[in-house]
Amino acid sequence: MLKERLKIALNIHTASDRIIQYIFAVVGFISVAFLFLIMIFLFKEGLPVFNSVSVKEFLFGTSWYPTSVPPKFGTLPLIVASLTVTFFAAAFAVPFSMAIAIYLSELAPATLREIVKPIIELIASIPSVIIGFFGMVVVAPFLQDHFDIDTGLNVLNAAIMLAFMAIPTIASISEDALSSVPTSLKEASYALGANRWQTIVHITMPAALSGIWTAIILGISRVLGETMVVLMVAGGATIFPTSLFDPVRPLTANIAAEMAEASYRSDHYFALFAIGIILFLLTLLFNVIANYLSMKYKFKWN
Numbered sequence: 001m002l003k004e005r006l007k008i009a010l011n012i013h014t015a016s017d018r019i020i021q022y023i024f025a026v027v028g029f030i031s032v033a034f035l036f037l038i039m040i041f042l043f044k045e046g047l048p049v050f051n052s053v054s055v056k057e058f059l060f061g062t063s064w065y066p067t068s069v070p071p072k073f074g075t076l077p078l079i080v081a082s083l084t085v086t087f088f089a090a091a092f093a094v095p096f097s098m099a100i101a102i103y104l105s106e107l108a109p110a111t112l113r114e115i116v117k118p119i120i121e122l123i124a125s126i127p128s129v130i131i132g133f134f135g136m137v138v139v140a141p142f143l144q145d146h147f148d149i150d151t152g153l154n155v156l157n158a159a160i161m162l163a164f165m166a167i168p169t170i171a172s173i174s175e176d177a178l179s180s181v182p183t184s185l186k187e188a189s190y191a192l193g194a195n196r197w198q199t200i201v202h203i204t205m206p207a208a209l210s211g212i213w214t215a216i217i218l219g220i221s222r223v224l225g226e227t228m229v230v231l232m233v234a235g236g237a238t239i240f241p242t243s244l245f246d247p248v249r250p251l252t253a254n255i256a257a258e259m260a261e262a263s264y265r266s267d268h269y270f271a272l273f274a275i276g277i278i279l280f281l282l283t284l285l286f287n288v289i290a291n292y293l294s295m296k297y298k299f300k301w302n
Contacts, residue, residue: 042280046273049073053267058274064238066258066268073271077238079278081248084241085158085230089223092163094216097170101212104171105178106200117175124168132232135161140233149245151235156244158234162226166219173218177211178204210294217290221283227252251275 049058053073061074100120104113139160140152181204189199205212235247236257249257255272262268 039280042273042276046270046275046277049267049270049274053271058271059278062240064254066262066271071267073267073274075251075275075278077240078249078251078254078275080240081155081234081238082224082250082252082279082282085155085162085234085248085250086220086224088155088159088244089162089166090216090220092159093166093170093219093223096163097167097174097215097219098212100167100171101174101178102200102205104175106196106204117172120168121172124165124172126165128165128226128228129232131161131165132229135229135233143245147245151247153233153235154245154247155234155241158230158248158250159244161229161233162223165226165229166223169222170215170219173215174208174212177208177215180211181207210296213293214290217286217293221286221290224286225252225279225283227256231256251279 052071053061058073058075059079060076061072062076063072063074064077065072104117108116135157136153139157142152143149143154143157144152185203185207186199189203194202230250231253234250234253236249236253237247238249238254239246241248255275258268259272262272
């Protein structure tokens with residue numbers, strides 16, 4: 001009797017596992033299908049612009065004047081603006097994020113870590129429009145007054161605000177990666193005479209490098225795809241930046257600023273979708289790099 005009951009329970013458990021597996025498979029397939037359909041729509045609406053302008057002119061043209069006669073759709077200043085803002089945001093965010101992650105995982109008391117870690121993750125949920133508003137009313141006047149510049153809406157302002165958005169993501173994921181390093185590795189380092197900082201630099205961080213790289217690339221990808229903040233604080237000028245105090249218009253800000261003005265299925269409309277293709281390819285590139293670095297620096301425990 002007991003044997004039959006165990007057999008029935010085992011069959012029920014196996015069936016429930018299969019049902020859950022099928023549910024996850026269906027949900028995953030639907031998610032991938034939606035992303036694939038979005039990609040098809042993006043390319044369908046963006047590629048027709050190349051009937052009016054060459055790929056070379058679109059990517060390397062230096063003038064963006066969609067209402068001129070004839071219209072000019074040179075996206076190079078927009079691409080340079082996006083990469084410049086992303087670079088400086090990463091330069092600000094990564095050191096601060098790593099300092100926070102190392103402190104929380106290796107130095108902070110457990111009680112403090114349990115308080116600070118949720119706060120950092122909560123900061124990541126602040127709406128981007130709030131961060132952009134803060135950049136407009138607080139940071140922009142500060143930069144304008146202290147650096148004697150014409151406008152506080154510039155590359156530096158956008159980089160600071162985007163860094164503020166990226167720090168919680170990079171710090172949280174990096175802290176998880178550092179905390180997942182086995183204690184036995186650290187104890188072995190201490191047993192060989194290394195101090196705490198030597199252990200962190202030569203043992204803990206190399207062992208967690210895969211997760212750290214993933215965190216950095218994910219943070220950079222979020223910065224690259226952010227729209228509202230750069231629309232509000234970058235300045236909106238379609239020019240090549242020559243300093244941190246120049247106003248710029250990144251790719252995402254250009255789409256948000258002009259999509260409502262573009263006539264349906266006009267060359268301007270198609271050009272904005274083509275900018276979306278550029279963003280899609282840049283984000284894909286960052287994710288490929290993240291996957292490569294994650295696999296390359298994956299620590300082998302055995």
